[in-house]
């Protein structure tokens with residue numbers, strides 16, 4: 512039944528000038544789950560993510576959030592419904608402090624106007640909430656540090672804080688551990704585990720160890736289509752998944768040889 516699924520796609524398809532990057536994908540994300548979208552390079556993960564977050568319009572198919580079609584809606588409309596994507600580092604303002612970045616994010620869902628800024632009490636409230644969010648992601652000590660001066664892993668944590676500022680019911684995370692060293696990866700894994708409590712998370716992730724530690728359910732994409740689905744033990748034992756990954760590694764080796 513649709514009810515159990517907070518996010519669903521039906522026949523989701525994206526073609527780029529005749530090339531099918533996403534091919535008839537039926538994704539079902541259960542409420543409360545941490546769900547991963549994995550697959551070898553070029554599998555279509557980013558394209559699916561961009562379709563879900565409205566950065567791209569689908570060629571065909573439907574996206575439902577809480578049983579309601581959201582296919583034609585804008586990113587800010589679905590954010591107001593509680594479906595929020597993480598913002599890439601490029602969306603975080605480097606020459607503002609961590610605190611200022613969270614404050615900017617806090618203003619987004621409120622549709623800030625000058626009236627809003629006039630109220631000292633609202634401003635205080637905003638500051639309190641910003642500090643709370645920084646604390647939640649372990650960045651209390653970075654409140655007054657310029658974002659450009661923060662270590663990479665901490666910037667990614669700040670992205671999580673700015674996402675939380677939108678008060679999401681469901682978070683869409685795009686490769687949250689990409690480019691990180693082991694220590695930062697562990698920290699982000701813990702952070703995602705913590706912020707996922709009482710929420711649903713869908714993440715695109717390359718790091719299979721992260722996926723195995725965090726995720727309740729995994730969808731494996733290959734050549735734009737769903738290849739396998741299940742928990743980590745199930746999909747990692749699937750010979751088709753192994754073959755898809757090995758095939759892509761072999762192709763990569765060939766390309767770099």
Ligand SMILES: Nc1ncnc2c1ncn2[C@@H]1O[C@H](COP(=O)(O)OP(=O)(O)OP(=O)(O)O)[C@@H](O)[C@H]1O
Nearest residue numbers: 527530531532550551552553554555556557558559
């Ligand atoms: N704007 C575009 N125009 C044409 N082809 C595209 C476009 N975006 C993606 N593609 C193609 O669609 C396919 C899927 O790409 P996508 O980036 O979604 O894969 P991915 O699984 O995210 O890969 P990676 O792990 O390498 O990031 C690739 O073959 C890619 O070249």
